[in-house]
Amino acid sequence: MLEVRGATRRFGNLVALQDATLSVDEGEFVTIVGASGCGKTTLLRLIAGLDQDYTGEITLRGQRIVGTSLERGIVFQEPRLLPWLTLWDNIAIALDNAPLSTAAKKDAITAQIALVGLTGFEKAYPAALSGGMAQRAAIARALVGHPSILLLDEPLGALDAITRMRLQEELLRIWRHERVSMILVTHDVEEAVFLSQKIVVMDSSPGHVTANIALDLPFPRDRSSAEFGAFKRQIFDALHDNAAVKPPEIEYLI
Amino acid sequence: MLFKQDLLWDIWASVFIIGQAFVYGALLGVGLGFAAGLSHRVELLFSGTINTIRHIPSVAWIPLVVVWLGLGAPAKIVVIAKSIFIPVFLNTLQAIRGVDHNFIELAQALKLSKRQLIRRVILPAILPVIMVTLRYSAGLAWALVVIAEGISGLEGMGFLIFRAQNLLMTDQLLVCMVLIGVIGYALDRLLYMAQRRLLRWQRGFGGSYA
Ligand SMILES: Nc1ncnc2c1ncn2[C@@H]1O[C@H](COP(=O)(O)OP(=O)(O)OP(=O)(O)O)[C@@H](O)[C@H]1O
Ligand SMILES: [Mg+2]
Numbered sequence: 001m002l003e004v005r006g007a008t009r010r011f012g013n014l015v016a017l018q019d020a021t022l023s024v025d026e027g028e029f030v031t032i033v034g035a036s037g038c039g040k041t042t043l044l045r046l047i048a049g050l051d052q053d054y055t056g057e058i059t060l061r062g063q064r065i066v067g068t069s070l071e072r073g074i075v076f077q078e079p080r081l082l083p084w085l086t087l088w089d090n091i092a093i094a095l096d097n098a099p100l101s102t103a104a105k106k107d108a109i110t111a112q113i114a115l116v117g118l119t120g121f122e123k124a125y126p127a128a129l130s131g132g133m134a135q136r137a138a139i140a141r142a143l144v145g146h147p148s149i150l151l152l153d154e155p156l157g158a159l160d161a162i163t164r165m166r167l168q169e170e171l172l173r174i175w176r177h178e179r180v181s182m183i184l185v186t187h188d189v190e191e192a193v194f195l196s197q198k199i200v201v202m203d204s205s206p207g208h209v210t211a212n213i214a215l216d217l218p219f220p221r222d223r224s225s226a227e228f229g230a231f232k233r234q235i236f237d238a239l240h241d242n243a244a245v246k247p248p249e250i251e252y253l254i
Numbered sequence: 255m256l257f258k259q260d261l262l263w264d265i266w267a268s269v270f271i272i273g274q275a276f277v278y279g280a281l282l283g284v285g286l287g288f289a290a291g292l293s294h295r296v297e298l299l300f301s302g303t304i305n306t307i308r309h310i311p312s313v314a315w316i317p318l319v320v321v322w323l324g325l326g327a328p329a330k331i332v333v334i335a336k337s338i339f340i341p342v343f344l345n346t347l348q349a350i351r352g353v354d355h356n357f358i359e360l361a362q363a364l365k366l367s368k369r370q371l372i373r374r375v376i377l378p379a380i381l382p383v384i385m386v387t388l389r390y391s392a393g394l395a396w397a398l399v400v401i402a403e404g405i406s407g408l409e410g411m412g413f414l415i416f417r418a419q420n421l422l423m424t425d426q427l428l429v430c431m432v433l434i435g436v437i438g439y440a441l442d443r444l445l446y447m448a449q450r451r452l453l454r455w456q457r458g459f460g461g462s463y464a
Contacts, residue, residue, distance in 0.1 A: 048363060050359055050362060050363065067362075068362050068363050068365060069365070070364075070365055074363050076356070076360070078356075080356055080357070080360050082357065082360075082374070082375065082378070083455055083456070084378035084379075084381075084455040084456075085374075085378075085455075093364060093366070093374060094364050096364070096366060096370055096374075097364075097365055097366070097367070097370075125454075125455045125457070127455070127456075127457035128457075141364075
């Protein structure tokens with residue numbers, strides 16, 4: 001469905017992304033893992049159409065991507081809610097240009113707010129939301145227009161372990177409910193193994209894809225199972241092969 | 255009795271001038287500020303002219319404009335509107351340049367039209383700056399009304415207070431001072447209330463820190 005072929009993005013002399021190739025099937029959950037600075041956000045911005053200054057080819061359902069589109073929802077690395085709009089309006093703004101009746105928009109927003117578990121906070125301003133709530137609102141905003149693919153840039157990166165696990169389950173539920181294709185960027189190997197059907201491993205300088213790993217475990221996954229652990233091991237190994245995350249040398253001081 | 259009638263009339267004359275000047279200056283400032291903020295070409299077109307006008311203080315414009323438009327209200331409205339226009343224009347333009355680029359990117363991702371971008375993102379983002387500028391320039395403009403009426407006028411609070419000085423009517427002079435202060439205060443409160451209403455969403459540093 002989504003095909004990235006040989007995408008290269010330079011910033012001056014710096015090659016932020018070199019020859020990245022990956023594909024996402026209809027309804028597939030793909031995760032990108034890699035060290036900080038390896039070009040994950042850069043790649044996501046290319047797919048979102050926010051950055052068109054690249055070489056290579058990115059197509060969605062055979063069509064080359066030109067500019068942004070409501071077909072491709074995006075959740076940024078931080079919630080990026082507009083502080084002057086209530087939670088409701090922050091989500092409604094995504095439907096400003098949708099060809100829907102006012103009543104249909106209202107229903108869609110109500111349903112989306114319920115899906116991310118924020119019912120009752122419609123009138124709250126972002127300043128009054130917790131970090132996790134704000135991130136869920138951002139997810140609702142990206143989903144309310146029913147995109148065919150959702151791009152998530154470390155949406156849970158800044159949350160505590162408990163909230164993060166809860167939201168991972170929520171993401172899974174949303175994914176299965178909406179049947180939307182997902183590309184999730186994360187630092188967290190466990191998160192990647194818990195959520196995805198395919199993991200793309202990246203490495204830095206220059207940013208490039210080093211491995212494509214398929215995970216055929218059934219959902220929901222048991223974090224403590226042996227297979228889960230084996231996949232985690234495999235991803236860690238793939239990351240460790242990359243110079244950027246070499247295990248620290250052990251020093252003995254006596 | 256006659257004096258009371260006059261006083262009310264003079265208050266009205268001054269309030270009329272500041273009211274009109276404020277509306278024109280603010281609208282023009284925000285309007286042109288947006289036009290320049292949204293287009294580099296418009297910015298280039300205006301910034302030279304405005305920077306030239308800006309460096310001649312408003313008080314220095316009064317004699318020339320009075321020669322053109324006479325001693326009545328229009329001349330004062332023009333000069334005072336200009337004194338409001340300049341800071342509002344410059345701050346609007348600068349505030350637009352300072353809008354968080356992340357929000358512009360968000361608007362792109364949401365496919366907002368330029369109009370929607372202005373209404374939903376840029377205008378609310380710069381409103382705090384505009385409100386502060388309006389309050390600040392309203393204070394300056396009020397002072398300017400008094401001066402303008404004092405140097406070239408036949409009515410208004412400024413006329414009264416300078417006349418009182420010339421006639422050594424200290425009592426009238428003091429009444430005028432108090433009234434000018436009260437009107438200035440009321441003007442600022444009015445704008446402050448508008449600001450509070452418009453910026454309800456804001457939760458910055460409230461001032462208490464313990
Ligand atoms: N607009 C830009 N101008 C110049 N260099 C940039 C720009 N955006 C990104 N880069 C560079 O490209 C590289 C990749 O950045 P990117 O934001 O994609 O990393 P990332 O993988 O998302 O990292 P993180 O996990 O920390 O978010 C970095 O070296 C960064 O300095
Ligand atoms: Mg990033």
